[in-house]
Amino acid sequence: EEPLPPMWEARTDSHGRVFYIDHRTKTTSWQRPKLTDESNVAESVTTEASNDIWRQQLDRRYQSIRRTINRRQREETNTPPVEAEPQPKPPAPIEAAPAAVTASADLLNSPALRFVTRPDFFSLLHNNDEALRLYNRNPAIRQLLSKVWRNPSSFQRYQHNREIVTLLNLFAEDSRPLPSGWEARLDKHGRPFYVDHQNKSTWYIDPRLPQLVSPPSQTVTTDDQSDSGRAPVPPPRPPLPLPTATGNQGAVATAPSFEPAIPTAYNEKVVGFLRQPNIGHILKERHPDFVRNSRLRDTVNRVRSEGTSALDRLVGEDLVDLTIVL
Known part of the structure; x- marks a missing residue:
């Protein structure tokens, strides 16, 4: 008989049947191996061995990367925090209050x-016309x-709004000189702005x-100052002339x-x-039918x-309706 290839062994089971063991691959077979199959087996063994080596190299590389990541995480966790430089304490709110009050007064x-x-x-x-459009x-x-x-204090949030600036500048009287303490400049984009040196602000x-210039003959009383937050109330109309009293013998007394x-x-x-x-809201509160009265x-x-x-030019019912509302 042809000898068995290297690393092969023949054995007999409990029934007297012969089987063969391949100690390289740790497998068994009922067929007797031949020496011509050994080359194929060797190639398969070599391929499997190279695959094992390649998998081992990848595993070692993966383990190395994991160790590096874990080491860096431990170093970051165990590193003591850097002490921040002491920051100056903010000023007390009581000290900043007068400045805020002054800024609000300047804005108003x-x-x-x-x-x-x-x-x-x-x-x-x-x-x-341009501003109205x-x-x-x-x-x-x-x-x-x-x-x-x-x-009015909310104007501070909108004073630099582009639409508000464009609208209000349409009313500016360019022919007049700037008020005392004001100066006109240009920003880096060539846009004009104005510096109020007295209040240290820019617009x-x-x-x-x-x-609005108040007429010199009108003086503000204490009552007017206390009611400055409310809508002005028109004064009462002057009294009508007294009627002429007549008797049987003519006029007895005339005004x-x-x-x-x-x-x-x-x-x-x-x-x-x-x-x-806000005159619409005022008249609606005084006269609820104002909304439904289109003529008024x-x-x-x-x-x-x-x-x-x-x-x-008001006459008739228009004058009466307006008088009732006022």
């Missing part, structure tokens, strides 16, 4: 806010201005806005004859009252836009 006295809160702001807006087509401007009218809004002319100052106060930004709304809008001349 700024030309821009005084112009926005004028009672005749809408009259000036209707007389400026911008106001009507931009709802963001209307929303921001309504917030400022409700709370993109031109300070040469038209300001001095004069024309019941309404003073001009009263008409101006009525116009100023109706030109308030038209009358109010006509007085707001045309001024005292519209009051002089």
